[in-house]
Amino acid sequence: MPGAPPPSVIATRRLPNKVPWPLDPHHESPPRTQDSGDLMDRLTGERVIVIGAGVAGLTAAFRLRQAGAEVVVLEASDRVGGRMWTERVGDYLLDTGASVLNSSYRQMVRLIADAGLTDQVVPTPGVIGVLRDGRVHGIDAGKHPGMGLLRSRLLSPASKLKATRLLRDLYKARHTLRWDDLSDTTPWDESAEAYSRRHLNEELLEYVVGPLGRAMNLVDADRFNIALSLFTLQHYLLGGSYFNSPAGMSFLPLGLARNLDVRLGRRVGNIEAGDGDVEVTWSEPDGSQVTERAGYCVLATPGPEALRLFPQVHPEGRDYFTSLKIVRSIQIMFGLAKPTPEKAIWVNVPRAEHQDLFVWINDHNRAPGRAPAGKGLMTFSWRDQWCAEHWDQDDDSVVESALAEISGVGILKGFAEQVEMTCVRRWYPCAPTRYPGSSQALRRFLGSLPPTSRVRFAGDYFSAATTNTSVSSGERAARDIITFAGSGHAPVPAS
Helix, strand or coil: CCCCCCCCCCCCCCCCCCEEEEEEECCCCCCCCCCCCCCHHHCCCCEEEEEEEHHHHHHHCCCCHHHHCEEEECCCCCEEECCCCCCEEEEEEEECCCCCCECCCCCHHHHHHHHCCCCHCCCCEEEEEECCCCHHHHHHHHHHHHHHHHHHHCCCCCHHHHHHHHHHHHHHHHHHCCCCCCCCCCHHHEEEHHHHHHHCCHHHEHHHHHHHHHHHCCCCCCCCCCHHHHHHHHCCCHCCCEEEEECCCCCCHHHHHHHEEEECCCCCEEEECCCEEEEEEEEEECCCEEEEEEEEEEECCCCCCCCCHCCCCHHHHHHHHHHHEEEEEEEEEEEEECCCCCCCCEEEEECCCCEEEEEEEEEHHCCCCCCCCCCCCEEEEEEEHHHHHHCCCCCHHHHHHHHHHCCCHHHCCCHHHHEEEEEEEEEEEEEEEECCCHHHHHHHHHHHHCCCEEEEEECCCCCCHHHHHHHHHHHHHHHHHHHCCEEEEEEECCC
């Protein structure tokens, strides 16, 4: 990590709408644009402290180091990556948090290339399933998904006609469904349930709008806004092809961290911003206290933790972080004696099919190397209320409860008899929901951030809670610091 040469400099620029596949392992970044030609020099001599070694913090640190800054990343836990992590259990490779990567992840695709990790990713299948009446209706996101949905027997002819209203609003909203900022989606800030009942019908709510948001936020359609469903529709169903890494999802945080000064086991206690610098205090693994100064700080922790560490945030920011509705998640992974015949990479489960099971992922379809040859691997995600009810149970009890629920899904009859391995992972805080009214709250928060602030925020609370949102927020934090530093402010030396 320390001592490695800085990665090649790349402009923090706008990317094309679609990134073609395959990603060439010999990809070269486009020439730097005119406004980024002096990027290398903008932060020379400047010190930046990044708090949090999830993918948001690591992205910010990577870009800041490209710009010549001395960057230190402080992480409270014993590893990098946050929810973008992979574990090996026996012969199975488990992505215990985030699991899906799409070519619509433009910022992440470019980051992978710039970090020299392109040879670690491969194209993967892109069939998305929706369960209805004991059958999985598959739509191939990489092959004319719009026509696939129209030809599918998932919806009645009347609902397909009614869906034109949803597609019309998607077209209107398309430029506001940004990875780094959903604050312009205020016209679509009502609940997905209320929107569907006003403009669509119950069938579209149950089998399209609801599942699109449920899989993302693990709550029902009365608790997320229609903007989230539009976002998911644009970026995941219509967004393009899918890819992944045979090494697991942790390939990216590990690849970014290898050339960074990442210090694990450092628990930050306080951040104080002055007129010309930022003071950060943290605990070392041996319990000793350290206070250091830097020119800037990137706060890349979950929203509530950011508020605790930096109480100087403006009232609008305090209101926003306080209003965040954070869900908890229990991920249950099952290794199987043989793979299921279903070809979808994941299957959305509408409320009419099961109240608590929201989505299952066929990991043996989703990415190579996850299960041994001839075996299967599946991950099940549950409604936040189910997770809360089972949170304090031991793993064996959670698995027993989950298998009882799964046995009630007709298409998975006999599932329990195939189970060879189980793994339970609990995430809290997991992710913020895009609750009705959240776009307006985010707009007020972003409008309150002073452009001269030396503390910048990065995290999945700026848009839908995805890894690419985290990457985009890290890019944005770095870009803001580079822009501010380029306006002539003197660097703050290391303390």
